[in-house]
Amino acid sequence: MINHKMPLAEFMAQRADVLAQWETGKEVDLEEALAYQKAIAPQKRFSARLMKAKAEGETLIQPRAGVALPEEHLKLLKTLQDEGTADLLPTTIDSYTRHNRYAEAKVGIDESIKTGKSLLNGFPAVNHGVAVCRRIVENLQVPLQVRHGTPDARLLAEITMAGGFTSFEGGGISYNIPYAKNHSLERTITDWQYVDRLIGYYQDHGITINREPFGPLTGTLVPPCISHSVAILESLLAAQQGVTCITVGYGQCGNLIQDIAAIRTLEKLMHEYLHRYGFDKVQVTTVFHQWMGGFPQDEAKAYGVIAWGAATAVLAGATKVIVKSPHEAYGVPTAAANANGLKTTKQLTMMLKDQVAIEHTLIQAEMAIIDRETRSILEAVLTLGQNDFGISVVRGFEAGLIDVPFAPALCNANKALPARDHHGAVRFLDFGNLPFDEDLKAFHRAKLEERAKAERREVSFQMVIDDIYAVSKGHLVGRPR
Amino acid sequence: MINHKMPLAEFMAQRADVLAQWETGKEVDLEEALAYQKAIAPQKRFSARLMKAKAEGETLIQPRAGVALPEEHLKLLKTLQDEGTADLLPTTIDSYTRHNRYAEAKVGIDESIKTGKSLLNGFPAVNHGVAVCRRIVENLQVPLQVRHGTPDARLLAEITMAGGFTSFEGGGISYNIPYAKNHSLERTITDWQYVDRLIGYYQDHGITINREPFGPLTGTLVPPCISHSVAILESLLAAQQGVTCITVGYGQCGNLIQDIAAIRTLEKLMHEYLHRYGFDKVQVTTVFHQWMGGFPQDEAKAYGVIAWGAATAVLAGATKVIVKSPHEAYGVPTAAANANGLKTTKQLTMMLKDQVAIEHTLIQAEMAIIDRETRSILEAVLTLGQNDFGISVVRGFEAGLIDVPFAPALCNANKALPARDHHGAVRFLDFGNLPFDEDLKAFHRAKLEERAKAERREVSFQMVIDDIYAVSKGHLVGRPR
Amino acid sequence: MEKTTVVIGVIGADVHAVGNRIIDYALTQAGFNVVNLGVMVSQKEFVDAVIETNAKAIFVSSLYGHGELDCRGMGDLLKEAGLEKVLLYAGGNLVVGKTDFEPVEEAFKAMGFDRVYPPGTDINQGIADLKADLAALG
Amino acid sequence: MEKTTVVIGVIGADVHAVGNRIIDYALTQAGFNVVNLGVMVSQKEFVDAVIETNAKAIFVSSLYGHGELDCRGMGDLLKEAGLEKVLLYAGGNLVVGKTDFEPVEEAFKAMGFDRVYPPGTDINQGIADLKADLAALG
Numbered sequence A, B: 001m002i003n004h005k006m007p008l009a010e011f012m013a014q015r016a017d018v019l020a021q022w023e024t025g026k027e028v029d030l031e032e033a034l035a036y037q038k039a040i041a042p043q044k045r046f047s048a049r050l051m052k053a054k055a056e057g058e059t060l061i062q063p064r065a066g067v068a069l070p071e072e073h074l075k076l077l078k079t080l081q082d083e084g085t086a087d088l089l090p091t092t093i094d095s096y097t098r099h100n101r102y103a104e105a106k107v108g109i110d111e112s113i114k115t116g117k118s119l120l121n122g123f124p125a126v127n128h129g130v131a132v133c134r135r136i137v138e139n140l141q142v143p144l145q146v147r148h149g150t151p152d153a154r155l156l157a158e159i160t161m162a163g164g165f166t167s168f169e170g171g172g173i174s175y176n177i178p179y180a181k182n183h184s185l186e187r188t189i190t191d192w193q194y195v196d197r198l199i200g201y202y203q204d205h206g207i208t209i210n211r212e213p214f215g216p217l218t219g220t221l222v223p224p225c226i227s228h229s230v231a232i233l234e235s236l237l238a239a240q241q242g243v244t245c246i247t248v249g250y251g252q253c254g255n256l257i258q259d260i261a262a263i264r265t266l267e268k269l270m271h272e273y274l275h276r277y278g279f280d281k282v283q284v285t286t287v288f289h290q291w292m293g294g295f296p297q298d299e300a301k302a303y304g305v306i307a308w309g310a311a312t313a314v315l316a317g318a319t320k321v322i323v324k325s326p327h328e329a330y331g332v333p334t335a336a337a338n339a340n341g342l343k344t345t346k347q348l349t350m351m352l353k354d355q356v357a358i359e360h361t362l363i364q365a366e367m368a369i370i371d372r373e374t375r376s377i378l379e380a381v382l383t384l385g386q387n388d389f390g391i392s393v394v395r396g397f398e399a400g401l402i403d404v405p406f407a408p409a410l411c412n413a414n415k416a417l418p419a420r421d422h423h424g425a426v427r428f429l430d431f432g433n434l435p436f437d438e439d440l441k442a443f444h445r446a447k448l449e450e451r452a453k454a455e456r457r458e459v460s461f462q463m464v465i466d467d468i469y470a471v472s473k474g475h476l477v478g479r480p481r
Numbered sequence C, D: 001m002e003k004t005t006v007v008i009g010v011i012g013a014d015v016h017a018v019g020n021r022i023i024d025y026a027l028t029q030a031g032f033n034v035v036n037l038g039v040m041v042s043q044k045e046f047v048d049a050v051i052e053t054n055a056k057a058i059f060v061s062s063l064y065g066h067g068e069l070d071c072r073g074m075g076d077l078l079k080e081a082g083l084e085k086v087l088l089y090a091g092g093n094l095v096v097g098k099t100d101f102e103p104v105e106e107a108f109k110a111m112g113f114d115r116v117y118p119p120g121t122d123i124n125q126g127i128a129d130l131k132a133d134l135a136a137l138g
């Protein structure tokens, strides 16, 4: 980990190793890639599209999607663009590639060809290489982003950026803690500093690539202050390497007041912390993820969850919304099911587009809470690391000052536990080592006591379990039934 | 028309004629019917279920449904109850019955038997008679309501109330203006005074039947003040005949602020006007209708519209919500499609149930507008008729003081024209003879000018047409595109 | 040149008035002389109006699901009146429920309709067809 | 009486941790001794854990869609280790996409799994089956 923009020579030296990790690495020619990126029209660039939407108060819609084979992948994305009216397109990477298991991805590709169905849960971009990526980007009319969950995404970034993608999701924290088990944060932050440096390199040459820390983390009852802290720390790490266009994200919790407050506070705190460290020229946009936890199996109910996420995204004023499909509870959606989720979402973003923003004294109050919580965490973490972002993150997680609920990563404390309050807002049932003052803790306890009293039971882990299942069973709060 | 509770003898004299209208009339024995109704358990009574929901802040869900043949109809309702989790059930009556064309309904029944598919758009309850109605009510677990659109519903009411239904939709205005062409208001109000008197008779014997004026009227860009005026006038007419449990309705316009303000103002004004005329013991609940205008053909988009209606109903605090299906744009839904609309709705009512009510200074402002508009209409109408409700209504419509947009009835002025403002709230483009003062008119004009300016075109009938199509084409405001 | 007259209306016990108003507006804008019978129109009223106004076409709307029952015999009625050359179109939500459109089209054509439209048809489609058919008739 | 040991874990490169925590909790509540290998567990780790702990059953979870690729040969591996009597269950979202469950069940049974569960199965169903199967084994 470093605490400064990586010197060019150092970056170039590391590149050689990165490109050697898989045979397709040699397809990347950085100078040629710059020229290729420069020729991409503004309406196909993520950064330009997002800034336009932000200026016009529009909420863009984007699906997740990826299959093993290029032609099928292109066909899928075309359907989502034309039939689903997606404003932005993804390319979701398969899990083998995410773990740099390119040989296994190869088996998946071969088997997919043989059996005629995609046996991978995403698009193995590294195996396919630069030219294939470009063919995909060129045959579509809207901007494309790489969405994955890769702890070490250096080669993936090299190939897909040379391949013409204009946005890259992830970060050293958000693609480690929820997506890995044994990776150290030192390692993943270092690897992501490389990714951000690569994008900083493009930026230095006049090409803006959008970066998006993965907001929802484990997608399961993550309180806003946790994901906000991660988003801001990752943004600082990215900005330090020269990234100038960042979309910070948040996964819907389901309580309207909390969700609106969360998106607004996220944007406000981003500006404040970027400013504190002198990264004033970074363009900030927001992404709202439709409910990321367990979905109802019934498709009609799933449509309800999707629509509520769409409505909340617009009411919260997010720049874009990531869309789920009615197949969510079962598996990777068909193109048609995916397009259906998009269409439901578009109907709502369009119907809500012209309506006025919602104001509420409770939104103000909730914003104050999230602000205070997030600030508590960030100040404690940044103090511990003496403003060295990487060290702050590593020590912060070690000390449990940031703690992501239900994370698989062993470097996460896994002590903090969330549960919903009586109105469905996500609070803390166990603080672990979160650096909250007594006032803040009393607030959370009172909120859960209010619920416990209404449900005539004790505050306990059973509430957490009930809340995990609640949405999939047709509720928000997991009441005893 | 009368302006007092109909004397019992007069009512009984009329009954004889009514029951003679079709052969099944002779099946009705009022004393026996009282005993039958008395034996219905509270959880199967509309009134009790609604008051419980209101007390608990719950929003109940109810579909529309009806097919030609009894067994199929029962099966359909069972599906909606068990699979669709409907809290309340309907029996939607076919259009021939609505026009008292029982002979044609008979042809429809026979043809339906012959072809094996329902050729009627609803359940012909009069033709089927009392015993069949009871079999249906008895085989279901939730309360049942008759939903129709019948200008002269006297025989239908006799048969279905004896048949065990515990709620009856409609009224002399709301089932005339949007549902008929040549009926005079004198006639339909007189006929509905009979219906209300019948229900008053049940009430006098301790049996509460719920009454529901049909809120959405033509379902097409009806400004809240118009439907509110009709709802309140019909409620006064009903209360006068002894009705004590009334659910007033409103069809979603689509702008959240306006919709919330509309439901709240409706309840407030109801209490005020009922009180003014001494009907203080009437129990008032509200029903919110999911979007009643043209629907998108695409089912995924239709789900979006349905979900937004469900969410708004809860946020507005309505006691129940009437649910559309994803087949809406095509035709009477299959049982499965109907259940799907219910499930989407239930997912949202459950997820939003525990959330706090939305407050907004704009909601207050909108409530003030709706209050003023509705009051202007009601005062002008009631003054004209010297507080004789029936005469007030007849003269009010004659003078165009109330004017329902897009109504087929020749007794409606059809001069007022609605259009959406820049934020999607429904305003007046043409006031016709609505008794609005200059301030109020200036408000509407300014609102439409704001939109016209943004769209760089004149305020014109083309806006109305564009707005009629807008939701079905995936928008709220019909912008030039 | 004189304007061609088209009779429009919503058949049977059907009161859906919105589409009817739009069809009126669109046909008028397109240069036709529109005789609008409104809602709840019987077959006989349609035929009488054609005779009275020397109309060249009828646009029958049926939204509420009883279209099949209501339109039966309409072609014969025109024929009996010697009006087989009058163009007879139907549109709206012609049958109960969401079904394949082909059998519906066939059934209506068998009843004497020249053109039959599925739910939500853009009225301009109907007008374009009308112009073409009128031109073909000369 | 000693508690029966069950090995649980999420196979392959799969990191879905939530269900795994709930299965741990539920099996523990039901009186079993749970050896939880967490996420990203290889076939070998499962087998080694069974040998080490003398477990009577394995609950394999696979959520992310690569279950079919990851579980291939698992039955054989157990057999080779002389552990054919160990109950082998799989659940989660075993294959990519929403499909009929029957062929999936067949494929996994062919790979040596005793019981195979569709998406969103209530874990108590798995526990009830486990008790029945253990009782049958004696």
Ligand code: B12
Pocket (backbone or CB within 6 Å): A064, A092, A094, A095, A098, A121, A148, A149, A178, A179, A216, A217, A218, A219, A220, A292, A293, A294, A295, A296, A327, A328, A329, A330, A331, A332, A333, A406, A407, A408, A468, D013, D014, D015, D016, D017, D018, D019, D020, D022, D023, D059, D060, D061, D062, D063, D064, D065, D066, D089, D090, D091, D092, D093, D094, D095, D096, D097, D098, D117, D119, D120, D121, D122, D123, D125, D126, D127
């Ligand atoms: C939360 C979530 C995530 C979180 C996971 C956080 C974490 N580390 O735990 C995040 C966002 C990180 C994530 C990432 C990914 N996910 Co994910 N995720 C989900 C989601 C929404 C909920 C899963 C969950 O927690 N459910 C709640 C728990 C309690 O239920 P459960 O896991 O199903 O387990 C219960 C039962 O299945 C049963 N059970 C499970 N195993 C067994 C075994 C036996 C023997 C028995 C009896 C019972 C049993 O009991 C459990 C307890 O009740 C599901 C979709 C859904 N279900 O709605 C998708 C889903 C599982 N994910 C999916 C995918 C593809 C991914 C990604 C590859 C891509 C992506 N979308 O980013 C990555 C994979 C990363 C990796 N390498 O594994 C797909 C899998 C596709 C498929 N099988 O076809 C799903 C189905 C979504 C979808 N429709 O596309 N995901």
Ligand code: B12
Pocket (backbone or CB within 6 Å): B064, B092, B094, B095, B098, B121, B148, B149, B178, B179, B216, B217, B218, B219, B220, B292, B293, B294, B295, B296, B327, B328, B329, B330, B331, B332, B333, B406, B407, B408, B468, C013, C014, C015, C016, C017, C018, C019, C020, C022, C023, C059, C060, C061, C062, C063, C064, C065, C066, C089, C090, C091, C092, C093, C094, C095, C096, C097, C098, C117, C119, C120, C121, C122, C123, C125, C126, C127
């Ligand atoms: C608004 C509405 C109402 C209002 C009507 C107010 C009024 N008086 O006008 C109210 C609430 C009163 C109502 C009542 C009923 N309705 Co209604 N209604 C609708 C709704 C939602 C919109 C209709 C509309 O105005 N569309 C907008 C206009 C512009 O479009 P349009 O009417 O389709 O017309 C256009 C095209 O179809 C085409 N077109 C039409 N005719 C022709 C002819 C030709 C030749 C051509 C070329 C083109 C053409 O051009 C028109 C202009 O663009 C539709 C469902 C939908 N479409 O979303 C149901 C719908 C038509 N109603 C239906 C039903 C069943 C009823 C009721 C029987 C029961 C009920 N639900 O209460 C009653 C019927 C009363 C009666 N006797 O007629 C059903 C019909 C079922 C079927 N066919 O299987 C529908 C489809 C809803 C459903 N899915 O159940 N309804």
